[in-house]
Amino acid sequence: MTTAPERAIDQRDALGEPSDPYPQGQVGRPVLRYGGGDRTSGAQRFVADLRFPGSLQVALVTVPVGCADVLGIDVTAARAVPGVVDVVTAADLPSPMPRFGVSHTDRPVLADGRVNYHGEPVAAVVAETLDAAQAAARAVHVDFRELPGVYTLDDALAPGAHRVQEPSLRPGHALADSNVLEEAHYAWGDVEAEEARTEVVVEETYTFPMVTHFPIEPGGTVAVPTDSGGLDVYSPVQHPYLLQRTLASVLGLPLNQVRVFAPDPGGGFGGKQNPKLEPLLAFLALRTRRTCRLVLSLEETFQSMRRAGCRIAARTGFTADGALTFHSVEADFLIGAYADVAPRVMGKGSYVAAGPYRIPGVRIDARAVMTNTTPSTAFRGFGSPQVSWALESQLDAGARRLGLDGLEIRRRNLVAKGEAFVRGESAATADGEWQQSLDKAAELIGWGTPLPPGRGRGIAVGIKPGATSGLSQSLVRLLADGSAIVYAGTSDMGQGARTLWQQIVADELGAPLEQVSVVSGDTGTVPFDLQTSASRSTVFMGSAVLEACKDVRRRVLDLYAESTGVPPEQLGERPGVLVTPDGELALPEAARVALGSLRGEFIGQGTRRLRGKGKHPLGGDAAFYEFNATAIEVEVDRETGELLLTRHVTVSDVGTELNPLQVVSQDEGAAIMGLGHSQMEQLLLDEHGRIRNLGALDYRIPTFKDVPVELVSAAVENHDGPGPYGSKGISEGALLCTAGALGAAVADAAGVVIRDLPLTPERVWTAIQAACPEEQDAQ
């Protein structure tokens, strides 16, 4: 394998002249990460590294069960601890308790008489030191009565089950008196009629575990009261503007009185999108009139974010030659005690439950089922990995029955570019040459070549809808000396967004790369951006930055005309250049001439807005689809059930690689994260709804030793995306179908089919024993 920069350059060369608008430019080059130096030297300041002299420290009080009525809270002993400034319970907050949330306004600032999941705070201690705060938190006496909480789908859906949410929070809603928060239904064609012409029907049930984001930075919040009665809030969030709006709404303040600083998240993966404890910190700061600081432990982070678990019952039909005829799905997403964005995860994930295939009859019925568990939220893939696990496994089951292989059955059913894979009122068509990714993955894994005994291969594909609406705004200032500053509200949590803005501005304004800086993470100075999610930033914010640069060029042209007397119609502009009657002028030079002795600067504004569609179940058509093909070669140790991944190939349809090194980094990282939920990760609960594997000792994520022997990341570039220079979002593709590829590889290697993730050694071993009793006898 070549190194990433080499590969990047090879690929760039292969683009050829016509499709490469800036062969000499920075876009398309493996430019090194913006801010990378500070991230290796230790100089990067994450939220816990910021210093606030005189600040108070906060510790949270919880009860040791997942569901309980709080009968009383005695804070006397806690208040007596030296250094304690305040102990706050629900009784100290406004009544009725302020609530907030993305899809439902259901989450209280602090548990109000009822604990709905393990780890939900019932009180907060504010003290001069962290030692005092923690000691006092332990001294808070909570009298509670445990309730028969629901911790599994079966518990939650049983008749007479405990209701997680007060029915009064959904007045008039048909499902209010149940634990089903929302449903989604998609259907097209005639499933029954299709079944009549079906040769093979596969009917199975699959499960996908609850997993947690486990960002290496646990995170935290600092709230600083301002002299004008407002707040400055520091939180490593993906959506600073959503946090600003939420805080303003909960506190009854105008937006301009809430300034959110978002230090770069040390990993987000969706877990740091939506407000959680920030409203509580805001109330504490306003109450004490002091800066209040809460730095979370990893355990507390586990208790504040996770992916929805899922159970999917699927019936899938095939003709004798392997063509899909129908696919019928019932998908129950195990969400948590508050809605967060989980209903949308359910709705958007199940929208693609029939995958990128040509299926005449489809019926999808999905539910978001509340339980007394950590609220599930966005997590890289956003519902797609769950449905993909079931669908891809169904395809392989059909292939085995029909004597086809995993590649062939996908080739026969994958839609071509422009062909619909979701039909009906809210149809969606393939926006890429997806078969190229499948073919490339097959080629790179050596599909069809002989394997030693005990090894097997699997191949799978996955899709995920990108953002369906949104708004990103950017400002670009071209300064008098030709350097530039970009203002873009995207949170840089490792994906490297700022590097792309730097590259785009360097090319569009002709500025040296190192003279382009980026400002982000401050709602007080940086224009609005809806959010950093759904791999949207390259497309949305990238386009806004590009527009802002064009705006700068137009302004340079206009002022140049005014300053020099050259009629504007005799001037032209293109990236990095002003075209004058006397020839081309580098844009910085043209800007210098135009500005004259007064100097000053040019300020360009760019906006990318995608309006949704009111009637669309997702709120609008996806701006693009992420498509990925993954192929895995695995060796199964039949005596231990351990899996050794000898080769793992991921191919994503990326449109255009704006920065090949960052594309590879994101793609490889997603692939390993996919192996996490496929091979080892799962949150386990006890009968009280407590996370049994709470923390890094017992909850395992992939380490250096779990990485495949060979991990190959490749891309298909057809410059057919809606983003700058034909780019698409790319950050989630490589984990969409990891599980399906691995499951198929294990089936190929060991002859056992497992339908429950993760494929732990215990599960694999047990399946082998069950399938081959003679091996058991031999031991």
Add this chain to the structure above:
Amino acid sequence: MTSTARVPDHLDADELQTVTLTVNGSERTVAVPTHRTLLDGLREEVGLPGTKSCCAEGECGACTVLLDGRAVNSCLVLCVEAEGHEVTTVEGLSADGLTDLQEEFLNAGAVQCGFCIPGQVVSAEYLLRTNPDPDEVQIREALSGNLCRCAGYQRIVRAVQATAARRSER
């Protein structure tokens, strides 16, 4: 049912101890309670937040520092245990600008969110000092105590290999 944590008998268990240690070549004296970890001492008392805190139980490696030249999880060492010892943090490694190892981390695309990187850099530096020419298996083994959720593992391996190659040319 009640949840009542025991009220500490004597909160003055937090009585301060004076600890003198050498951090990045300079002698530092801090007054800390006995239970204060070296990690928190370095971050909060010495004022060097480059060393990161994640799991606080010795599993993730984000807090790795060199203690008398050996890589340790500073969350598992008490400040008082470091009395008289020599500590090198990531800031100490890069006191004169980025090291060759840190440059190679960047070149390889190993740095994404960056939160685990100080720990990775210290662990990798320790590996290269003790084994200047590690093979891939040895690199994976040596760094297996450092988690990276962005999963830049294969990029980090390349960074270590490239650094070893650079150093062998010197």
